[in-house]
Amino acid sequence: MKKLINIRYFLIGLGISYFASSCVDLEEEVFSAVTADNFFKTDEEFISALGQAYSSLGGLGNHSGLWSINEIASDEIVVSHKGGDWFDGGVLLQLHQHEFQPDNPFLQNTWNFLFGGINTCNRLIFSFQQLDNPNSPAFIAELRALRALYYYWAMDAFGNVPIVTDFTSTEAPDTKTRKEVYDFILKELNEIIPLLPVAKDGTTYGRMTKWAALMIRMKLYLNAEVYTGTPQWALAAADASEIINSGRYSLSPSYKDNFAINNSGSSENIFVYPYDKVFAGGFNWVMMTLHIVSQSTFNLTQQPWNGYQTLEEFYNSYVDPEKNPGVQGPVWKGLALQPSTGTIDGRLSNFLVGPQTRADGTVLIDPGVEPTDPTGRNGDPNGPPLTFMPYLNEISPGGLRQAGARIAKYEFEMGGTNNMSNDFVIFRLSDVILSLAEARFRLGQTTEALALVNQIRARAGNLSPFTTLTEENLLAERGREMYVEMTRRQDLIRFKKYGSAWWPFAGMNRPKRVHSPGSFLELFPIPAPQILANPKLKQNPGYN
Structure with missing residues (x-):
């Protein structure tokens, strides 16, 4: 019910946006119109408009944007070049090898995602400021909190970015230093946190609350030494403690529950984007990571893309290879993941590894496996069984089709579509606890x-x-x-x-760029199309 309430409002908001921007026949007799005088009267009407700002977050769960650049540039994820697949002009290899280029389209997509969200927040803030309505200040505070989230992500990725708050301005904005952006976000959060709702229920699910805004501020303080040169560990600890001591959140008994298909009941998730395969699509991990023939494992309506993989070393960090012989590098030697001795991390549910079957339990064959696959499973003339190996042979050009543990953090739906219905977790209590521990x-x-x-x-x-x-x-x-x-x-x-x-x-089989x-x-470079469009922007050092 929580998810349905919020999606309903999101869809109403999107409908208003379409109505306001679509062409109309000037000869048509207009019987009704949405205006400030006749629409923004109730909380529900405000929330439906807010949906336009929140719907921008729908870009988080798909390929080639903010999530992709952060993960592929880390030691968690790689998208190897598999024969004729996934070279894509080398843009994915650039990200993983830290050879960032200003013309990389993933960076442009990320910039558009962030500043598109900021622009929508600015537009709605401007609209609400025109109203003589007692509801306006609370909803403006919520929009400012969401805008602060977009700016936090922009500052973290690009460092020096423009600050735009006036929707009516026609001037091209200047680049601000990372410290100036940090100070702006902090000032915004300090002003609006006391105005945000504190409830954790169906009315605030998927929306900015005091606790979500506190978490943004906690992350600013946690990374303050990187952003400004001055550490703020005590302030990070204070914000983390306030969230924990509120008593509104608790660790879910099972780690996996936070990422289930129906995860709206999680006691741990603080802020999410509520995806829905019918009403709010765009969560495409099932397509991005699963093998082509995995379609038969989950009876999916579409064929996956066989892209995103986990680095072998990162997968191995969950398992002690001396106690758990299922993982022995550099080659996948066996398939057993349940050792007879030692300990096993329950968070291995994050990954899909080992032999894969069809939905009915029968063996699933991969007829396109490479002759060079080193695992000795090429004796079957029909092709070997599909087996996800933590082992990654190389990043390019001959990445193996079955190499790499696959991302299974979010539960895959049997009979699912290319769009997943799990709510995308942006903030949760585990991060707060570990951040407090670090502080x-x-x-x-x-x-x-x-x-x-x-x-x-x-x-x-x-x-x-x-x-x-x-x-x-x-x-x-x-x-x-x-x-x-x-x-x-x-x-x-x-x-x-x-x-x-x-x-x-x-x-x-690739040189690493050590720095x-x-x-x-x-920092990522400012996308080249943005520099061309606005000469006032300054490229980050090292990319000129």
């Missing part, structure tokens, strides 16, 4: 930090608690818990590991 750790409060991290490990499954906490195991735990939640690139930068000699390319902490490569 405490940085402040020297290691006992409390250790206890917080072990909360997460205890929920993960049959794992031993850490007895000590180090930067290395704290970063690794964040990685395991927050896999593909668009935090990894940011975490690697904050922990000074991004692009370092530690960067894993083992076995992938030191603080490198210009920690």
Whole structure:
């Protein structure tokens, strides 16, 4: 019911947007019109208009935008060039190898996504400001919070971006420094957090609340040293503690519940985008990661694209290969994932690995497997069984069709379409707990930090608690818990590991681009089309 309420309002909002922008016959007799005088009278009417701003978030769950650039540029995800598939002009290889180019279309798509969302927020804020209505201030605060989220993502990715708040301005905006953007976001959040709703119920599901806005501010403070040069660990800890102590959120008993098809009941998710395969499409991971013949595994209505894969080293971080012989690098030697000894991380549900079958349980054959596949499964003249291997042989040009653990964090629907109905998790309590642990750790409060991290490990499954906490195991735990939640690139930068000699390319037959902490490569370049369209924008250093 929560999801249906919100999708209903989103759709009404989209309908208003279409009505307002479509062409009309000037000879037509108009019987009604949506205006400020006759529409913005009730909360429901305001919320339906707000749906236009929230619907912009629908770009998060698909290929070639903000999520893609963050994940492919991290050590979590790669899209290998598989024969004639997925070269795409080399743009995906550029992202993963940190050879960022201003003309990469993924960067342009990301910029359009972010500033399209900002523009919609500005337009609605302007509309609401024209109203003499007691409802306006609360909804304007909500829009400012959402705009702050878009700016936070823009600052994190591109650093120096324009600040635009006046919808009526016709002047091309100047580039602002990363510090100026940080200060702007912080000022906005400080002003509007007291005005935002505190409820966690069907009326606020999928909308900006005090807790979601606090989480944006917490993340600003957590990364303040990267963004401004001045750490703010104590302030990050204060915001994280306020969210936790509110008592409105709790860890779900099962990690997987947060990402189920029907995950609107999660006690842990703080802010989501409510996708729906019929009414709010665009969540395409089922297409992006599954093998072509996986269509038969889930009886999908369309054939997947066989693209996104997990790096072998990242997958192996969940499993001790000495205790769990199912993972032995650099080649996949076996298929057993349940060891007779040792411990197993319940968060391996993040991945799809091993033999795959049809929906009826029969063996699923991959007739197009390469003759060079090294696993010794080429004896069958009909082709070997489809088997997802954590092993990745190379990034290009001969990436194997079956290589790489596939992204299975969100439950796949049997009989599903190319659009998934799981609500996309933007913020959740686990991140808050681990962020508080890190802030405490940085402040020297290691006992409390250790206890917080072990909360997460205890929920993960049959794992031993850490007895000590180090930067290395704290970063690794964040990685395991927050896999593909668009935090990894940011975490690697904050922990000074991004692009370092530690960067894993083992076995992938490509040179790695090693760079030191603080490198210009920690920012993406401003997209070339934006520089051409607005000469006032300044390209980030290193990309000129």
